[in-house]
Amino acid sequence: MANLQPGDKAVPFELPGVDDRRHALEDYADKEAVAVVFTCNHCPYARAWENRLIEIQSDYAARGVQLVAISANDAKRYPDDSFHKMRERSEEKGFNFPYLYDESQEVARDYGAQRTPEIFLFDKGSTLRYHGTVDDNYDDPAAVRVHYLREALEAVLAGTEPSTAQTTPVGCTIKWR
């Protein structure tokens, strides 16, 4: 179970991004909502959802939503998750959100993230409003029935509580050192 539960405040962080800048959570304090997404390069579940995350960022950017992706996997054991490979992946896929490297794994541990991908959605006051998976079908975007993250975003932007505040993240385990 994640350390952060709906209603908890975000844990601040500052991490290097593939754009060679450092990104702090507080950099996005002016956003209406921030979705911190623990993900990685090599996991097929993370990759299966990449395009959908890009679409969500694109669809909600004008409404003040910011996605921030973080990879925390041990790159020594999983070389595809190295910072260099993260940069390549971001360019190849055209990520429209920051992709940050949590090399020490401290941020992932602070949040209690366990899987990739795993979403922590915060409102403007940095309160966790939704935690879990992107939607209910990793295998086929056309077969999705419940768009958990999109529904949570709509609720947060409307100033209401998401009808589902927590789901079980589906994906690879984070590769700890």
Next chain:
Amino acid sequence: MRVSFLYYEDCPSHDVALERLREVMDEEDIPGVVEVVKVETEEQARELHFVGSPTIRVDGQDIDPPDDSHYALTCRAYRLSDDRISPLPSKDMIRWAVRSLARSQTC
């Protein structure tokens, strides 16, 4: 025909993949049982040349031969016919591989 199914428990969809494999074997009238192998350690992954979960082999041949040989306890990415990445091989992928290997045995 000898069919093996290798999996790593941390990858959540291995049961779905095994179900697909068994469905294809039924539909293609392939007799026999699937040898199910649970891969639990990095050492075992190296010994079995396990590139990720799930891995399906027919008479020792991978249904989707991997590009690299990084053996590890990890989940495996399959590229589907529409170019999507999936943690599961599609039934069509499994069927094509089984038929292809069966044909090669009769030639």
